[in-house]
Amino acid sequence: MNGAHDMGGVHGFGPVVPEVDEPIFHGEWEMRVLAMVLACGAGGRWNIDMSRFARENRPPAEYLSLSYYEVWLAGLERLIAERGKPDRVLRAEEVPAVLARGGPADREPIREAAFAVGDRVVTKNINPVGHTRLPRYARGKVGVIERVHGFHVFPDVNATGAGEDPQWLYAVAFTGEELWGPDGDPRSTVCIDAFEPYLDAVR
């Protein structure tokens, strides 16, 4: 979705203001939100792409007025309301192993990659109302395949519950000028990680 979460290139937010000696959490409640999100995430009712969509899919004014862990809390509340409380309980003794294992997104490739390092590609102009990981600023832009990351779960489909539909994933590099025109930094490039369905070949 073209939501407020898709912030790349938006103006007006002001300077970055790092906090000196920032604590890991700002208040007890942030700890509990983090822990509940991780524990419930291990519960099997939803996947990480559903989680991201539950966080981002809200009115822009609301998204922008909430702090990071408030967005996480709102997302968790929605996931539970829509999909139920976890029925697989993460036990304390399982925590180290579950965190160490993480949630790898790579899958065994079932076809050849369409692109190789150095290929020129153009990103598609898509504007789905659902979840996507192709940011607005990088749509319809010509770039170069910088890396082939592997064959990964496709968030646009996985977020809907229709399966993992894994796809080849690439780092694609764009010049600052391609992304931002004359207002771009000519001595910068931006790489995004783009799934093959986002890309067309440039002849």
Added chain:
Amino acid sequence: MNGAHDMGGVHGFGPVVPEVDEPIFHGEWEMRVLAMVLACGAGGRWNIDMSRFARENRPPAEYLSLSYYEVWLAGLERLIAERGKPDRVLRAEEVPAVLARGGPADREPIREAAFAVGDRVVTKNINPVGHTRLPRYARGKVGVIERVHGFHVFPDVNATGAGEDPQWLYAVAFTGEELWGPDGDPRSTVCIDAFEPYLDAVR
């Protein structure tokens, strides 16, 4: 600027909800804001493009949380703070004539128009931090000149105080598919009013 005001194509705001038997103003204060904006606007300290930039140039969360007349109030406060109170006073007896005259934006052309109805053009990809009237959704897109409106004050420059720098102004039509890709309505077109500096010829 790529601000929260540039809303075309953003998702998540919900349905349009018309108010039944809506009054012209919702409260006395809205009337006074409208009137002060018009009266001070006639005061000569700023132009309409400076006014628009004063309204839109604020943090996105703030812009989205304010009502329309609250944005107008905030803009007026800023204009007065930055440029001073009007020194030319609009008198009550002048109001009918001033409103009837309005503020025409057309100027005597000093050069030929570069494009004619039917020409194919592509909008530039610009991302200025200052004021512009080329919305994000219509950048880098191919369209057709639909109308030649005339030779009009150029807001991008006029908003800075550097003069009117008038330019040819065109209605440019884009297909839904060109703007939104496969998520566009194939039976819709969108016309924007675009100044010549926004446009390149498509050969």
Added chain:
Amino acid sequence: MTHSDLSDVQVRVRALESALVAGGHVDPAALDALVETYETQVGPHLGARVVARAWLDEAYRERLLGGATAAIAELGIRGRQGEHMVALENTPTVHNLVVCTLCSCYPWSVLGLPPVWYKSAPYRSRAVSDPRGVLADFGVTLGSEVSVRVWDSTAEVRYLVVPMRPAGTDGWDEARLASLVTRDAMIGVGVPSGAQTPSRPGSRL
């Protein structure tokens, strides 16, 4: 908005007006005159006269479509936010819809001040990307043979939609026809209020 927020705004407005008036920067009678103009004089009844005239008078219709600012001025209608008018005629196969995605530009001189929904984020965001969805919010469904033309008012040109004349209005005079022409129809999110059936076959609008 909470009550205390609203009070804050009211306090700011009063303080600003007091300062402007006290310093001699603003004539309070001018403020009253401005409010009175938009509360009682300027409104969609003006645009409705233009539309009704175009329905009745083919020569006027042609002048309106060829140069709306002058044609509208023929009726004594002109002014701020209507300096550069363009009239857009709906047909059985083309429906026009007007928006301003960047702020809320609107043809004040013929429609008065815009309603809140026109200035709202839902309308400004979706009119250009999902115009049929927006029309559905207003209860308007177009046939598949109708293409939608959205006009995003990104400069100082202001647009007036000329809806199709409803069937069953033969012989009506201008005032009676004007009474059918709603504000929403002239923005493109409605149809004339008396329109039961389209004026020409093949349209469901």
Added chain:
Amino acid sequence: MTHSDLSDVQVRVRALESALVAGGHVDPAALDALVETYETQVGPHLGARVVARAWLDEAYRERLLGGATAAIAELGIRGRQGEHMVALENTPTVHNLVVCTLCSCYPWSVLGLPPVWYKSAPYRSRAVSDPRGVLADFGVTLGSEVSVRVWDSTAEVRYLVVPMRPAGTDGWDEARLASLVTRDAMIGVGVPSGAQTPSRPGSRL
């Protein structure tokens, strides 16, 4: 945020935890273990070990740049939000900067949880369009000969910046070198804390 808002959030968090625990959906000891992990075990000291090892051991550096997930796992470092690691080496002419514009993806396994600024709108919006401006916010100025490569973490790949080894650190052991490697340097918004002069001529970073 006002105090009453914060209380509302705290109430919601407590209510949710109570309901989840009471229903047997969540093990409260697991919540404690999760918090404890990210408060005391996982943090930038892990990434600093990786960087220091790469500075000291050319073969390790090559393995890290060729396949970071496995090379990092050699040091016993692995896990959630670090399943697919890529190491990005800064050079006198290339500076790498990591962001996630769409949410706030971050290499938890090597850096711990992200700081607030990394998750903030100012950073997420400007890192891709004005990276030198963002670096200036951190007091970092790059010479004109240095190009910036911004990595927007839009999938499950996580990036670790390997900064340049500071000059004057010859003979330092891994622990001492690691003490120079700040979190910010591994995101790309800072330089190693002891870096007075660059390790190679021609760079001002």
